[in-house]
Amino acid sequence: MKIVSKTSNPIVVTSGEPAGIGPELCLQLASRAWPVPLVVLGDRDLLVSRARILGLDMGALDILHLPLAAPAIAGQPNAANANYVLQMLDRALAGCVSGEFSAMVTAPVHKSIINDAGISFTGHTEYLARHTGTSRVVMLLAGAGLRVALATTHLALKDVPTAITQAGLEATLRILHNDLQNKFGITRPRILVAGLNPHAGEGGHMGREEIDVIIPVLNRLRTEGMQLVGPLPADTLFTKNVLAGSDAQLAMYHDQGLAVLKYAAFDEGINVTLGLPIIRTSVDHGTALDLAGTGRASASSLFAAVDAAIHIARRRI
């Protein structure tokens, strides 16, 4: 997919689940002067009404209107709005592909309510991969000096071991290595790779995925010059001494890596989808239905996600 876009083109921000904190976080974007124009995608009346309730100044916030299907009540997601949420992603993606937008930044969506509407959906990551015809992408969350990538994303824990294949792991490491160079400007990335099992399998006595899958892939890619360390026991991979000098850390599954990242960097963390033909960054948190409509949710992750999108877009030119 060939994308033609200029860094100066606007960044589109999808406001996410209308009953969640996304709309009110997007309104806070108006409080800063950004070096690139921003366009917030969502229902104008919803944004105006949240701004009024919370006493937020919308300033000159540029809104690209997309109508809700049903009224949105803060804290109470409605499956009737599932298509609205996905239409925002489709519109933002189409604009990134055509070059209208230089990048997309996503506020959180509520995955289960989309599924309740009868639409199979596991996350933006997989959705954008499918809708750009990309066979493999990599989820990476960054913050507090960590860059945590995942070998598998949104799937049941019982399905993780079989999802970690030599071909999949090799593709993941190639994307991670390539995007650390191209999106983050790291010439020779040093990547720590976690094992799947406790103690990285204890020499095969506590699981064989390290021996049968992970080690052969690492050995193969090392012959190409990639700096790969591991498989390391995941419980000590994130200790200070082991992390020293690393550029990224590859976890084998969602909570193995993201629990650490969110402990270290929940306020400032960002999520980047690597391997896509477009630039997509996101917040590191979810819809926080408990905070929606209260004005108490922090917009710092959204601000960091916009900053990251600007940074990556500038590198691409």
Ligand SMILES: NC(=O)C1=CN([C@@H]2O[C@H](COP(=O)(O)OP(=O)(O)OC[C@H]3O[C@@H](n4cnc5c(N)ncnc54)[C@H](O)[C@@H]3O)[C@@H](O)[C@H]2O)C=CC1
């Ligand atoms: N990028 C996305 O679209 C993401 C969507 N989700 C979805 O969000 C929904 C809720 O997920 P949860 O696991 O409950 O995680 P969550 O991140 O929505 O909430 C977890 C805790 O963090 C707090 N929190 C979240 N964002 C905050 C913010 N900006 N400022 C202050 N406190 C904040 C919440 O109040 C709650 O106590 C799920 O449907 C999940 O799939 C989760 C993560 C990312």
Ligand SMILES: NCC(=O)COP(=O)(O)O
């Ligand atoms: N926990 C991270 C997460 O769920 C983000 O998912 P996605 O919607 O960015 O794919």
